[in-house]
Amino acid sequence: MAEHIDPTQTDTVHITRWQRLDPPAEGKAVTFTYIEKIDVDYELPEHAYEGFLIRFNGNLHAYRNSCPHMGSPLDWLPGRFFSEEGNQLVCHTHDARFNPADGACISGPCPNGLSELPLRSDGHTVEVPSALNER
Numbered sequence: 001m002a003e004h005i006d007p008t009q010t011d012t013v014h015i016t017r018w019q020r021l022d023p024p025a026e027g028k029a030v031t032f033t034y035i036e037k038i039d040v041d042y043e044l045p046e047h048a049y050e051g052f053l054i055r056f057n058g059n060l061h062a063y064r065n066s067c068p069h070m071g072s073p074l075d076w077l078p079g080r081f082f083s084e085e086g087n088q089l090v091c092h093t094h095d096a097r098f099n100p101a102d103g104a105c106i107s108g109p110c111p112n113g114l115s116e117l118p119l120r121s122d123g124h125t126v127e128v129p130s131a132l133n134e135r
């Protein structure tokens with residue numbers, strides 16, 4: 001089954017390089033790093049960020065590993081993003097809960113949802129950004 005494919009060029013995100021990952025099993029996550037340059041018009045420096053790729057209900061989703069509450073990584077234990085029940089993503093800093101399917105804030109101190117990252121997959125392989133610019 002082909003996953004949804006976000007466009008590589010949008011009004012706000014321009015993917016300059018992709019990296020291939022081994023897709024995670026259902027209810028699991030893999031982390032990756034990528035370089036992001038925010039607002040290319042002002043020539044701000046690039047920074048390395050961490051993202052994570054999950055499989056939930058058979059679908060792949062990629063998010064920035066930064067909680068919208070205070071910017072902490074969600075996983076205290078590397079790679080542990082899901083709740084015990086497996087139906088929510090958890091920020092272990094203050095227990096914010098997110099919907100794995102769209103990153104929306106469900107409960108806790110999160111003011112909004114997770115930032116989703118583009119991915120592309122043909123059903124066998126998956127690629128996530130290794131470098132992107134945001135405008």
Ligand code: FES
Pocket residue numbers: 067068069070071072091092093094095096108109110
């Ligand atoms: S930093 Fe994630 S809930 Fe506070």
